[in-house]
Amino acid sequence: MISSRRLAEREGITSAQVRKDLSCFGSFGRRGLGYDVANLRVEIREILGLARRWRVAVVGAGNVGAALLAYRGFEKQGFDVVAVFDRDPARIGIRLGTRVVQDVASLPAVAAREQVEIGVIATPPRAAQEVTDLLVAAGVGGILNFAPRKLFVPAHVALRTVDMAMELESLSFALARARPPRDGSPPRERGARSARA
DSSP states (O other): OBBBHHHHHHSOHHHHHHHHHTTOOOOOETTTTEEEEHHHHHHHHTTTSSSSOOEEEEEESSSHHHHHHTTTTTHTTEEEEEEEEESSTTTTTTEEEEEEEGGGHHHHHHHHHOOOOOOOOOOHHHHHHHHHHHHHOOOOOOOOSSSSOOOOTTTSSSEEEEEHHHHHHHHHHHHHHHHHOSSSOOOOOTTTOOTTT
């Protein structure tokens, strides 16, 4: 068993927030006792859609695509890469992990045959929207975008973009707020205004 207080401590939030968030999906705990860990894991996996396996295609077999294909954590979490595509003739036909890179022109047929549900875009920015359109036309319902550009999809397609520059900016902000200023004065409190404001 685990209490909402212990769950909250692990995540840096309040126990009330833990209870509120979980209550949005049902009743999982017992007042005064907490949550059965094994059951809670099953329920959370179900909520996140991880109680089944997902069929994934990676488009772009360059550095980012190759790194993603080398990562074994996806398979452990239920994401099976069933196809990889590229348009560069030098990459088509090479083996990356357990997959052979296929021509992106074959994406619609392969996606239908392999029942691809999630597409991962690891292409240069200029090709990303074209690839997105191919994935949408092939019936892919979810797209994870690593290309540094805004993409447009219909409302029925889920799109998530991993923006590395934005994540680094977020870290930069966190580090700048945590360090004392160079003049030796104490760091400002979050949300504090300067004397001139």
